Amino acid sequence: MSRLGGHSALVAGMILLLAGRYGGLAQPGPGPTAQGTGQPLERLELDRRIVTTVYETALLGTDIYNKGNHEGCYRLYQGCLLALESLLDHRPKLQQMVREKLTLASRLKPEEAAHVLREALDEIQNTIAPSPKGPDLKLPALWFRLGGEAAVKAIVDDFVDACVKDPKVNLSRGGKYKLDVPEIARQKRLMLELFSLLTGGPLEYSGKRNLKEAHAGMQITDAEFDAMAALLRQTLEKHKVDKREAEELLKLFEATRPVIVEVRRSKD
Numbered sequence: 001m002s003r004l005g006g007h008s009a010l011v012a013g014m015i016l017l018l019a020g021r022y023g024g025l026a027q028p029g030p031g032p033t034a035q036g037t038g039q040p041l042e043r044l045e046l047d048r049r050i051v052t053t054v055y056e057t058a059l060l061g062t063d064i065y066n067k068g069n070h071e072g073c074y075r076l077y078q079g080c081l082l083a084l085e086s087l088l089d090h091r092p093k094l095q096q097m098v099r100e101k102l103t104l105a106s107r108l109k110p111e112e113a114a115h116v117l118r119e120a121l122d123e124i125q126n127t128i129a130p131s132p133k134g135p136d137l138k139l140p141a142l143w144f145r146l147g148g149e150a151a152v153k154a155i156v157d158d159f160v161d162a163c164v165k166d167p168k169v170n171l172s173r174g175g176k177y178k179l180d181v182p183e184i185a186r187q188k189r190l191m192l193e194l195f196s197l198l199t200g201g202p203l204e205y206s207g208k209r210n211l212k213e214a215h216a217g218m219q220i221t222d223a224e225f226d227a228m229a230a231l232l233r234q235t236l237e238k239h240k241v242d243k244r245e246a247e248e249l250l251k252l253f254e255a256t257r258p259v260i261v262e263v264r265r266s267k268d
């Protein structure tokens with residue numbers, strides 16, 4: 001069975017971040033309204049929500065597909081794209097592309113159909129918020145440039161230990177989560193697997209929930225996320241990771257912010 005890589009979902013994560021900062025068109029127009037206000041959603045906000053939806057759908061679909069459920073993955077992508085199609089009227093070319101791929105996919109076997117619709121999701125992301133510089137395909141995957149499993153495990157172990165100790169991260173959420181030895185070991189293992197997924201490594205992610213579900217309701221703030229990112233930077237420095245690889249990993253980490261942080265800092 002061919003696998004749908006998690007890589008483009010990760011690139012999508014970075015794209016998502018860019019979408020929030022720089023992307024989009026700022027003119028309001030007909031369409032959905034901002035929650036509770038009755039006002040049209042600004043294009044920028046609409047684009048941001050579209051890319052968030054596409055990103056999360058691609059993550060979920062990859063997981064379902066890699067577990068062998070091609071039909072489930074296809075149906076998930078189909079449902080997502082059917083819903084997005086009507087929201088893309090401010091981007092007629094994308095809307096047309098979505099229609100064509102949905103029609104094409106309906107004539108294919110689920111495995112192929114999932115790939116076709118995944119292309120449509122990726123195209124939406126790449127069009128709305130193109131990555132300024134794509135990955136350098138001549139280089140080995142980041143996982144291997146970081147030194148493979150032993151090296152990444154050493155980084156993750158130090159990083160999680162540092163997070164546990166830092167009150168600015170507040171990993172235990174004021175003592176609500178018991179961070180005993182088995183729980184810390186569990187979090188280290190899942191973080192290692194997540195880093196493998198993010199950097200093109202060979203380990204399967206064994207977590208039962210996606211990142212959004214795992215952190216839902218924790219009210220994690222931007223400042224807490226910043227503190228965690230700063231610890232990752234310090235850990236990479238401590239392990240003498242080259243600047244290029246360190247920056248790549250930090251970018252991938254940063255791309256998870258929109259699904260982790262629930263309490264956003266105000267923009268002004």
Ligand code: HEM
Pocket residue numbers: 169170171172173177187190191194207208209211214215218220221224225228253256260
């Ligand atoms: C300040 C930010 C964060 C806080 C306070 C936090 C806190 C937590 C807590 C309390 C859990 C345990 C949840 C449970 O057992 O139900 C958890 C799980 C986890 N966190 Fe975070 N987290 C943060 C950021 C992140 C980030 C940025 C990542 C990844 C890049 C991450 C990856 C994970 C993973 C992989 C798990 C395990 C998920 C599972 O149990 O299925 N966390 N986090």
